Amino acid sequence: MENPFIITGYIKPEYFCDRQAEAKRIISKVTNGENIVLMAARRVGKSKLIDFCLDSPAIKNHFITISIDILRTSSIHEFAFELGKAVFELAAHRSTKMMKMVVNTLKSINGCFGYDPISNTPTFNLSLGDISNPLYTLEEIFACLEQADKKCIIAIDEFQQIGYYPEKNMEAILRTFIQKCSNANFIFSGSERHLITKMFTEKAHPFYNSADMMNLDVIPLDKYTEFAIRLFKKFDKDISPEAIAKVYNTFGGNTYYIQKVIHEAFNQTDLHQQAEETMMEHIIQSLIQDNGHKFSEILSHLTLPQKELLYAIAKDGIAKQITSAAFTKKHNLRSASSVQSAIKKLLEYHLVSTSQGTYYIDDQLMKLWLEEA
Numbered sequence: 539m540e541n542p543f544i545i546t547g548y549i550k551p552e553y554f555c556d557r558q559a560e561a562k563r564i565i566s567k568v569t570n571g572e573n574i575v576l577m578a579a580r581r582v583g584k585s586k587l588i589d590f591c592l593d594s595p596a597i598k599n600h601f602i603t604i605s606i607d608i609l610r611t612s613s614i615h616e617f618a619f620e621l622g623k624a625v626f627e628l629a630a631h632r633s634t635k636m637m638k639m640v641v642n643t644l645k646s647i648n649g650c651f652g653y654d655p656i657s658n659t660p661t662f663n664l665s666l667g668d669i670s671n672p673l674y675t676l677e678e679i680f681a682c683l684e685q686a687d688k689k690c691i692i693a694i695d696e697f698q699q700i701g702y703y704p705e706k707n708m709e710a711i712l713r714t715f716i717q718k719c720s721n722a723n724f725i726f727s728g729s730e731r732h733l734i735t736k737m738f739t740e741k742a743h744p745f746y747n748s749a750d751m752m753n754l755d756v757i758p759l760d761k762y763t764e765f766a767i768r769l770f771k772k773f774d775k776d777i778s779p780e781a782i783a784k785v786y787n788t789f790g791g792n793t794y795y796i797q798k799v800i801h802e803a804f805n806q807t808d809l810h811q812q813a814e815e816t817m818m819e820h821i822i823q824s825l826i827q828d829n830g831h832k833f834s835e836i837l838s839h840l841t842l843p844q845k846e847l848l849y850a851i852a853k854d855g856i857a858k859q860i861t862s863a864a865f866t867k868k869h870n871l872r873s874a875s876s877v878q879s880a881i882k883k884l885l886e887y888h889l890v891s892t893s894q895g896t897y898y899i900d901d902q903l904m905k906l907w908l909e910e911a
Contacts, residue, residue, distance in 0.1 A: 542769040543801040545794075548593070549586060555765040555793075556757050557587050564591045567750055568691050568723045569601070573716075575697075575738050576727040578754035579891065580900055581794035584727050587754065588693050591725075602690045604628055609696035609888070614705045618672040618679065622647065625682050639685055644678045646671060673711065680715045683722045690722040697726040698733035702886065709737065713744035724749070729900075730885075732892050756791030759783060766800055776812040777803065784818045789902045799825065826907050833907045836889070846871055847880040848899070851890060852908035857897045 542553045564587070567574045578584040585607070592603045606620045622644065629640040647669065669675050683690050700708045716724060726749060728734035738745050763782045770777045781803070789795040802821045803813040837845055850869035851857040859865055860881060861874040871877055881897065884890040891900045899905035 539773060541801055541804050542772070543766075543797050543804055545798055545801055549590065551590075553769070554586075554590055555583075556761045557583070557590070560587060560752070560754060561591050561594070563752065564588070564725065565594055565596050568725060569596055571723060573724045573726065573749035575734060575749045575751050576725060576754055577731050577734050577752065578727070578729060579731075579756075579792075580729040580888075581792050581902070582754060582756050583793040584729070584754050585695055586793075588695070588725055588727060592691065592693060597691060600688070602628065602632070602686050602688045603693070604690060605693040605695070607695040608699045611699055611703075613703050614672045614676075614708060614711070615669050617700065617703070618669050618675045622669075622675060622679050625679055629682075633687075636687065640682050643682045643685065644675070646675045646678055676711075676715060680719050683719055686721060691725065692722050693725040693727070695727050696729060698728040698730045698737060701733050701737065710744040713748065717748075730888075730891060757793060759786050759791070762786060762796065770804065770807070770813070773804075774809050775804065775807045776810075777807070778812055778814055781813050781815045781818050784815045785822070788818075788822060788906070792902045795825075795902055822906075825903060826910065829903055830907060833904050836904075840883075840887075841880070843872060843876045844880045844883055847877055848884060848889060849908055849911075851897050852899050852905050855898065855905075858895065860897055 544550075544553055564574055564576070568591075576584050576588065588605065591597060592605060597603060604621075604624045606624050608617060608620060611617050611620060626640060626644075629636045683692070700712065705711075716722075726734070726738075735751075737743050738747070738749055738751060740746060759782075763779050763786075766777055766782050767779070777800075782800070785796050785799045789799075799818060799821050803817055806817060806821075807813045837848075840848065846869070847860070850865070850871060851860070853869070857865070861877050863874075865871070866874060866877060881890065885892065888900060889904075890897050892898075899908065
């Protein structure tokens with residue numbers, strides 16, 4: 539039986555929960571020549587929302603779309619690699635004409651292009667070492683976008699990551715390329731609100747006022763309850779509102795983990811039966827146990843002060859004034875300077891997020907595991 543609670547891959551419109559207003563706004567902005575910034579905590583569905591928008595007829599039928607995630611990148615070399623690879627894959631599947639244009643334009647890495655006579659398809663054997671001059675390669679990539687036979691919409695997920703690159707003036711460099719590219723509009727998204735907000739709202743930053751800002755909140759409980767019950771009933775199953783509320787409140791509205799638990803509950807519920815709260819509790823505990831080794835491995839790479847601070851933030855849920863004497867005394871932390879050094883690394887490792895002076899564990903499942911450890 540098909541499971542309508544999709545965790546990975548393409549989501550059919552009928553299995554997409556709420557977000558109609560947000561999708562309409564994003565589609566309207568980018569199809570009318572504007573750039574947009576989408577801010578949201580991790581795992582609340584921003585990437586799925588962007589995919590949903592890019593796959594909508596209003597965009598898919600009239601625009602070329604490219605989507606990259608740069609969270610794991612750490613330099614301009616890796617950024618050029620990800621964008622270049624995405625442009626090649628687009629061209630390879632689009633037309634021979636566009637493929638020839640890309641090959642002729644990307645001269646700095648044209649030795650990476652080949653052809654597979656067996657599959658009758660072009661190949662692109664690019665590695666990071668092949669990009670000797672990333673600025674020149676980026677210039678060529680944006681030239682490809684400018685020459686594309688349709689207007690492009692480019693989605694760059696976790697865009698704040700460029701702020702961690704060692705190269706100086708990275709924001710200014712990309713802003714110049716983007717500003718000159720008249721044949722593309724951009725969807726920038728990010729989960730580190732403090733960084734992405736600074737990037738687009740402070741006058742000192744090159745991207746100041748260059749895109750419309752949009753905040754993506756969690757899906758309200760009543761909307762998700764209605765959605766889950768409807769899909770269970772569609773397949774002759776049922777789920778109690780209390781069971782949904784249990785999962786929703788446990789993960790603070792975090793769509794990814796809610797969907798993961800409800801997906802498994804759907805699998806475990808027989809026809810004409812109802813999923814109850816106790817089933818959710820068992821699934822959540824199994825999820826915590828299944829991920830325990832992964833979380834232990836992450837902690838093994840942290841220093842003792844970093845671990846202590848991570849546990850302290852998990853205990854508070856939302857931690858405030860973490861360098862104050864009250865906070866350090868409450869959690870038996872070493873000193874304010876030690877906390878400052880530790881939080882810098884925890885933010886850099888994407889284990890903790892910050893908003894308006896508060897700090898919280900980014901991964902809700904990891905937070906539960908830390909609370910039980």
